[in-house]
Amino acid sequence: xxxxxxxxxxxxxxxxxxxxxxxxxxxxxxxxxxxxxxxxxxxxxxxxxxxxxxxxxxxxxxxxxxxxxxxxxxxxxxxxxxxxxxxxxxxxxxxxxxxxxxxxxxxxxxxxxxxxxxxxxxxxxxxxxxxxxxxxxxxxxxxxxxxxxxxxxxxxxxxxxxxxxxxxxxxxxxxxxxxxxxxxxxxxxxxxxxxxxxxxxxxxxxxxxxxxx
Amino acid sequence: xxxxxxxxxxxxxxxxxxxxxxxxxxxxxxxxxxxxxxxxxxxxxxxxxxxxxxxxxxxxxxxxxxxxxxxxxxxxxxxxxxxxxxxxxxxxxxxxxxxxxxxxxxxxxxxxxxxxxxxxxxxxxxxxxxxxxxxxxxxxxxxxxxxxxxxxxxxxxxxxxxxxxxxxxxxxxxxxxxxxxxxxxxxxxxxxxxxxxxxxxxxxxxxxxxxxxxxxxxxxxxxxxxxxxxxxxxxx
Numbered sequence: 001x002x003x004x005x006x007x008x009x010x011x012x013x014x015x016x017x018x019x020x021x022x023x024x025x026x027x028x029x030x031x032x033x034x035x036x037x038x039x040x041x042x043x044x045x046x047x048x049x050x051x052x053x054x055x056x057x058x059x060x061x062x063x064x065x066x067x068x069x070x071x072x073x074x075x076x077x078x079x080x081x082x083x084x085x086x087x088x089x090x091x092x093x094x095x096x097x098x099x100x101x102x103x104x105x106x107x108x109x110x111x112x113x114x115x116x117x118x119x120x121x122x123x124x125x126x127x128x129x130x131x132x133x134x135x136x137x138x139x140x141x142x143x144x145x146x147x148x149x150x151x152x153x154x155x156x157x158x159x160x161x162x163x164x165x166x167x168x169x170x171x172x173x174x175x176x177x178x179x180x181x182x183x184x185x186x187x188x189x190x191x192x193x194x195x196x197x198x199x200x201x202x203x204x205x206x207x208x209x210x211x212x213x
Numbered sequence: 214x215x216x217x218x219x220x221x222x223x224x225x226x227x228x229x230x231x232x233x234x235x236x237x238x239x240x241x242x243x244x245x246x247x248x249x250x251x252x253x254x255x256x257x258x259x260x261x262x263x264x265x266x267x268x269x270x271x272x273x274x275x276x277x278x279x280x281x282x283x284x285x286x287x288x289x290x291x292x293x294x295x296x297x298x299x300x301x302x303x304x305x306x307x308x309x310x311x312x313x314x315x316x317x318x319x320x321x322x323x324x325x326x327x328x329x330x331x332x333x334x335x336x337x338x339x340x341x342x343x344x345x346x347x348x349x350x351x352x353x354x355x356x357x358x359x360x361x362x363x364x365x366x367x368x369x370x371x372x373x374x375x376x377x378x379x380x381x382x383x384x385x386x387x388x389x390x391x392x393x394x395x396x397x398x399x400x401x402x403x404x405x406x407x408x409x410x411x412x413x414x415x416x417x418x419x420x421x422x423x424x425x426x427x428x429x430x431x432x433x434x435x436x437x438x439x440x441x442x443x444x445x446x447x448x449x
Contacts, residue, residue: 005249005323006315007290013249028347040347041411044354045362045404046397051355052362053393070393079397091351095359099332101286101323104316105242106249163290168308169297177293188386195390196397204398 001159001182002096002111005104009166016162017109023117024090027083034213043084047091050076054092070192071155073119074127074148078140078197081212082124089116114158119151126150140208141194141201149190156182222275222328228431229273229329234338236432240439241326245319247443253311259318261446265439266321273329280324287316332356358403366396 008016031039050072072092076085093112096102103111124147131143160178164171200207223230229237244262251258270280294312298305327335333353340349369392380388408416 002286004287004290004316005245005319006312007294010250028345032347039408040350041354041408042401042404044351045358045400045407047351047355048358048362049397049400051359052366053396055363055366075393087347087351091348091355094348094352095355098323098335099327101283101320101327103286104319105245105323106319163293168294168312170300173297173300174293177296191386192390192393195387196393197390199391199394200397203394204401207398207401 001115001156001178002093002103003107003114003159003163004101005106007104007166007168008107008110008162012162012166013106013110016107016113020090020109020112020117023086023121024112027086027090030083031087031213034211039084043080043088044091046076046080047088047095050088050092051095070189071115071119071152073116074123074144074151074189075193075196077120077124078127078144078193079200079207080210082121083213085120085124086117089120092116110159110162114155114162118154118158119148122154123147123151141197144197145190145194148193149186152182152186152189153179156185222279223331225274225329227272227274227329229269229325231431232329232435233428233432234330234334235341236428236436237326237330238335238338238342240436241322244439244443245322247447248318248322249315251315251447253307253314258446258449259314262318263321265442266318266325269325270321273325275324275328279328280321283320283324284317287313287320291316358400361403362396362400365399366392369395 053070053072053075073085073089076088079085080088090112093103093108093116097105097108097111126147127143129143130146131139134142156178157175160169160174161171163169164174197208244266248259248262251262270277291309291313294309298309301308330338333356336349336353336356340346373388373392377384377388
């Protein structure tokens with residue numbers, strides 16, 4: 001879902017850059033107020049964790065041998081809180097764009113928004129609402145998994161919209177194509193968010209109760 | 214382990230590698246923006262941009278095969294545009310041409326940028342160009358630990374594969390979740406350890422670079438030339 005340079009028109013990529021810069025600036029301000037620069041090493045290590053976690057491909061025999069990996073934005077937000085997770089995810093996309101050319105520079109704003117901030121901020125909000133509503137021991141896990149699925153589907157929807165509004169693909173093609181593929185990919189995201197949080201809950205439950213910013 | 218994909222060609226000694234990272238960041242990122250903003254009808258401009266990138270590329274002595282392999286990242290979205298062709302009418306091929314030309318040229322700029330300076334120099338350059346410090350610091354930590362964690366991750370993956378050759382979907386999802394969860398716990402603990410050991414050595418939130426770089430005459434000539442070249446081409 002990493003959009004390369006040249007696939008978005010000027011209005012769209014500048015708009016997405018502005019939105020992302022505003023969100024990122026707000027997140028930096030929030031974390032600076034609460035954490036100072038002291039937690040920088042921890043944020044760096046966790047950005048590396050998201051990066052490494054994204055390398056794990058799950059073989060999907062069911063879907064014709066394709067493989068999918070986790071984005072991790074909801075997972076990061078559940079563990080760290082929305083603003084810290086936003087900075088962490090932004091850094092992951094910056095490194096992917098710079099080092100691996102995965103996603104373009106002009107499209108970086110759009111990529112950070114689609115795959116990062118939708119999950120870290122929107123997904124986190126949804127997760128906190130859902131896990132309050134659901135009863136039972138697994139409320140947290142189910143809430144996180146549901147918002148992980150929704151944030152992946154939303155991300156693909158936004159991605160398709162941006163490309164279509166740029167005029168490179170009609171809405172009727174890009175939206176159904178991207179969204180239907182990512183409705184499946186989102187299931188993996190949801191399952192991995194669920195299982196990895198369940199593992200952390202079993203092994204180090206204290207890590208789920210950290211202060212979330 | 215499998216780190217050959219990073220930093221591989223940053224130690225070649227060439228004209229491009231000797232330039233200060235700031236001059237490369239400014240000129241090549243500027244070129245990406247100019248290329249993306251160029252109207253597609255102006256084919257002669259794209260040819261000239263390609264020409265200058267080719268010259269820089271040859272001056273950088275990066276193996277061409279390495280650069281060509283990087284073009285894989287363009288495939289998924291190009292495919293999306295190709296699939297849309299039947300619905301786009303007459304202008305469709307022009308649009309496909311547009312995305313292919315612009316994305317390939319921008320990709321070339323980025324390959325040149327990343328393969329001609331070490332990542333630390335690049336970050337130092339970005340820092341001097343006033344990128345927010347938190348981002349620079351998080352990214353530099355991330356870059357240091359990426360290798361460690363990717364290794365750790367491969368060991369767990371190897372352990373999984375040697376114990377379970379073929380798994381059903383549910384099992385494979387559960388194991389994958391366990392691996393990610395374990396990786397998080399290990400990363401978190403490592404982060405804490407690193408932070409504490411840095412504090413005990415006097416870390417106050419500042420990271421001082423070991424090597425300070427300075428701009429040379431070659432940098433000024435190169436940046437000046439690139440500015441003149443791109444302004445002439447973009448108004449031609």
